[in-house]
Structures are given as C-alpha cells and as structure tokens.
Amino acid sequence: MGKKVEVQPVKIGIDTTVQVRLTEFGWSLYEDYLSTHKRPKTVNGYLTMPLATLMNIFGTQLSTLPYDERFSVFVDNEIIYNMPNLLVSRLAEQVESAYHANQQKKLEKWAKRMRSFKAGDKVSTTVGGNRDVVCTYVGLIHHMGSEAHEIKSENGRTCIVDFFELDYAK
Structure with missing residues (x-):
C-alpha cells in the first residue's frame, strides 16, 4: 500500500488575484469585452487580474463543454494563483528545527x-x-x-x- 498523500485545501475568493496567459482567441474575447484593441501590459506573457473580472470576461466561454482546443481561452488551459504553500512552509520549519537541534547537540558535545x-x-x-x-x-x-x-x-x-x-x- 502506498504512502498517503496529504491534500491541501485551496480557498480562493472572488477578489483573489490570478494570472493567465491568453491565446489569440482569449485576447479577442478580452478586447471585445472591454471594447478596445489596446492590450494591457503583461509580465512574462501573464496577464494579472482579479478572479471576478476573469469570470466576467471569460465565464461564458469557460462553461462550454466539452473542451475544444480551437476555442481555448488560456495557454495550456491554466489559471495561476500564487498562494503560500502551507505544506512546504511546515516542512521547511521542521527541517530548520531539526537542523538547529542538531547544531545544539554538536555545540553541547563540543562544550562537554x-x-x-x-x-x-x-x-x-x-x-x-x-x-x-x-x-x-x-x-x-x-x-x-x-x-x-x-x-x-x-x-x-x-x-x-x-x-x-x-x-x-x-
């Protein structure tokens, strides 16, 4: 039997900032929604916006099933949410704590x-x-x-x- 993998729940509010890379089709939806042909600045190709805005602009397109790559809105069909990874943070704290305990043992042994x-x-x-x-x-x-x-x-x-x-x- 394999090792049980711990699952980390993710809570995202509608005001949460997300990042997406838009396909040409996605850009056309964006430009139609905002009635502009001027594209905003991106960082490494990623457009940053609140989740509520993203859902307002692309929500109707995202609800169409099945997924069709020709009408894909996002590159690689991904929405990125930068969040602190609590599992990684806990692991880092454990490693740091173990390191300091080990250093303390070495110091005590040396002092003795x-x-x-x-x-x-x-x-x-x-x-x-x-x-x-x-x-x-x-x-x-x-x-x-x-x-x-x-x-x-x-x-x-x-x-x-x-x-x-x-x-x-x-």
Missing part, C-alpha cells in the same frame, strides 16, 4: 569535550600556536566574560588560551 580536561592533562594549543608544544593543563577559568583555559608550558610559564584553542596532546 572542552570542559573535560583535568588538571595535569597534557594538552597542546591548536590555534595560534605550534601543536608540537606540549603544555600541562591547569584549569578552566573565567577570563574576560567567557570561559578560558589556563595552561602551564614546559618552561613553567602560565598562559590563558581561549576556550576552543586546546586539544589533547598526542
């Missing part, structure tokens, strides 16, 4: 690893320093409003490095 150094551990600085320099870890301290590491180099000099700059020595 950065706090896992113990006094006496051998560490090396990974940013702005040579990884070959092995230091002894002293402790996690607060420095300039954030957490930082205090390390002691082999020559006995104590340094403070940013939270992300240490790695276990190899």
Whole structure:
C-alpha cells in the first residue's frame, strides 16, 4: 500500500488575484469585452487580474463543454494563483528545527569535550600556536566574560588560551 498523500485545501475568493496567459482567441474575447484593441501590459506573457473580472470576461466561454482546443481561452488551459504553500512552509520549519537541534547537540558535545580536561592533562594549543608544544593543563577559568583555559608550558610559564584553542596532546 502506498504512502498517503496529504491534500491541501485551496480557498480562493472572488477578489483573489490570478494570472493567465491568453491565446489569440482569449485576447479577442478580452478586447471585445472591454471594447478596445489596446492590450494591457503583461509580465512574462501573464496577464494579472482579479478572479471576478476573469469570470466576467471569460465565464461564458469557460462553461462550454466539452473542451475544444480551437476555442481555448488560456495557454495550456491554466489559471495561476500564487498562494503560500502551507505544506512546504511546515516542512521547511521542521527541517530548520531539526537542523538547529542538531547544531545544539554538536555545540553541547563540543562544550562537554572542552570542559573535560583535568588538571595535569597534557594538552597542546591548536590555534595560534605550534601543536608540537606540549603544555600541562591547569584549569578552566573565567577570563574576560567567557570561559578560558589556563595552561602551564614546559618552561613553567602560565598562559590563558581561549576556550576552543586546546586539544589533547598526542
């Protein structure tokens, strides 16, 4: 049995703006209705108008059955209604939420690893320093409003490095 496809209801009011591409026959109906031979501006060939106006101009032609391509009003027999797709929006929100949750887990895992150094551990600085320099870890301290590491180099000099700059020595 296949996966059930969720259906999204569409509500269109008579004042809703729609877009259509008219065939030559459609243009002749439009020009007859408005008693003009001047065609309005289109965007990429699409004419934009309220649905009520569209139904007033083309309604009688649209009700004739069966469909006859020779008397088709719209190109590809389509009326376009630009609407927000709620299903796509919900899916995008779910993906974004999952992404942020995953990023939060990575951050927590990283922070836990950065706090896992113990006094006496051998560490090396990974940013702005040579990884070959092995230091002894002293402790996690607060420095300039954030957490930082205090390390002691082999020559006995104590340094403070940013939270992300240490790695276990190899």
